[in-house]
Amino acid sequence: MRLYEFEAKKFFFESGITIPLGKLVSSPEEAKDFAFEIKKPVVLKSQILSGGRGKAGGIKFARSPEEAYSVSKELFTLKIKGFPVEKILVEEKLEIEKEFYLGVTLDRLNYKIVIIACSEGGVEIEEVAKTFPEKIKKISLDIDESFYSFQAQGLAKQIGIESPDLKTFGNIVLSLWKLYKKYDAKLVEINPLILTQDKRFIAADARMSLDDDALFRHPELSQMGIEKRHEEGEMTEREKKAKQWGIPYLDLDGEIGMFPGGAGFGIMGNDFIVYYGGMPANFMDSGGGPTPERLAQMLVLLDENPKVQAIFGARFGGISRCDDFAKGVVIFLKEHGLSKPMVLRMTGNMWKEGLEIFEQAKKENPELFKNIEIHGIETPIEHIAKRAVELAKKA
Ligand code: GDP
Ligand code: MN
Numbered sequence: 001m002r003l004y005e006f007e008a009k010k011f012f013f014e015s016g017i018t019i020p021l022g023k024l025v026s027s028p029e030e031a032k033d034f035a036f037e038i039k040k041p042v043v044l045k046s047q048i049l050s051g052g053r054g055k056a057g058g059i060k061f062a063r064s065p066e067e068a069y070s071v072s073k074e075l076f077t078l079k080i081k082g083f084p085v086e087k088i089l090v091e092e093k094l095e096i097e098k099e100f101y102l103g104v105t106l107d108r109l110n111y112k113i114v115i116i117a118c119s120e121g122g123v124e125i126e127e128v129a130k131t132f133p134e135k136i137k138k139i140s141l142d143i144d145e146s147f148y149s150f151q152a153q154g155l156a157k158q159i160g161i162e163s164p165d166l167k168t169f170g171n172i173v174l175s176l177w178k179l180y181k182k183y184d185a186k187l188v189e190i191n192p193l194i195l196t197q198d199k200r201f202i203a204a205d206a207r208m209s210l211d212d213d214a215l216f217r218h219p220e221l222s223q224m225g226i227e228k229r230h231e232e233g234e235m236t237e238r239e240k241k242a243k244q245w246g247i248p249y250l251d252l253d254g255e256i257g258m259f260p261g262g263a264g265f266g267i268m269g270n271d272f273i274v275y276y277g278g279m280p281a282n283f284m285d286s287g288g289g290p291t292p293e294r295l296a297q298m299l300v301l302l303d304e305n306p307k308v309q310a311i312f313g314a315r316f317g318g319i320s321r322c323d324d325f326a327k328g329v330v331i332f333l334k335e336h337g338l339s340k341p342m343v344l345r346m347t348g349n350m351w352k353e354g355l356e357i358f359e360q361a362k363k364e365n366p367e368l369f370k371n372i373e374i375h376g377i378e379t380p381i382e383h384i385a386k387r388a389v390e391l392a393k394k395a
Helices: 005-014 028-038 065-076 125-131 149-158 165-182 212-217 237-245 263-275 292-303 322-335 351-364 381-394
Strands: 022-025 042-046 059-062 088-092 096-107 112-118 136-141 185-196 201-203 207-210 249-251 256-260 282-284 310-317 342-348 372-375
Touching (some): 005 207, 022 028, 028 042, 028 065, 112 125, 207 212, 237 292, 256 263, 256 282, 263 282, 263 310, 292 310, 310 322, 322 342, 322 351, 342 381
Parallel strands (some): 342 372
Antiparallel strands (some): 022 088, 042 059, 096 185, 112 136, 185 201, 185 207
16 A cells, blocks of 8 residues: 655654654735745645656646645646645755765565666666666665664665765665564655755655554554555455455445446446446446346445445346246345345346246245346346436435
């Protein structure tokens, strides 16, 4: 899980790494007020969960409070690397003497922690790594190995730091390593670590990624307001669960849980829902000839999704038959229970037998069926889609 720069900087501060004077703002007025308060030129930094902001136009400078106002106003209207800018970190602008790179991460090939330093930090670090790989210096450590001040200073020396800065720089390296270990990070990085013209080392940028599988070890994160978040390109918890169960599943943004028979029918169902003014909460395929148990799991995914307000179920019985479909739904009702309104239609192979199974189960326990409307071939599919949208609006 990636942290925002402003979150990572809190950790840096807590670990004794110097960060610039700054404030997180969500309006141009606040940006202006802060620039006025510190009476210095400022840098305005878009807070998005991505690096490369400098090159993408997400980092701007302002010399006056008025300029901070106009520049941040502009930034708030932009999407940087696909992310809308909702918060800006306004900081004192540092006067750069030199930019360094410092990072701690995992070397997955060798099962080691690796500490990386480079004398040429900044937005071109990837270029430096390609063109002058010898400028990148590293120390590898076992996960439970100690790391000492003399080693940290040795690394500093290798990238051209001289006394009296060795101790300061070495301490930053040590703090970063400690931070990495303390929070079970996958990456902690300062790029650039700036040496200012008045000879101070300050972390101008901060990047931290935490190991999702170790988050349970850090309840203090949620106390700090850092909640588990879904990263671009990463599977949601529900998608992971679906994958474990072998169900092709994608989370979408809407409110209608889609429980269709087959991918093609699913695509058409999504179209119908949108046509009638709703939005699908997911796309799902049943993964070819689903067993009743698999069908029950599919419904669990939808019923447990807090975004889902109503469920649209439609099965065109082909090779996978409607009686199996009905059995799956009944298993779900008995073992899990349905908390959302659901409208369901079955046609095709064994649809009458399917209805029969529902009738029987309903006789045994009518309570289980209180949230379901069941239809057969007599009801057109449009009606089902329309009804699902209605139910979601009512919910
Ligand atoms: P990134 O592009 O997302 O990594 O964002 P950074 O926070 O690293 O900012 C990009 C670049 O902007 C840095 O490499 C610096 O060259 C520059 N920059 C950031 N903060 C300051 C600052 O306070 N003063 C100056 N002069 N440059 C800065
Ligand atoms: Mn950076």
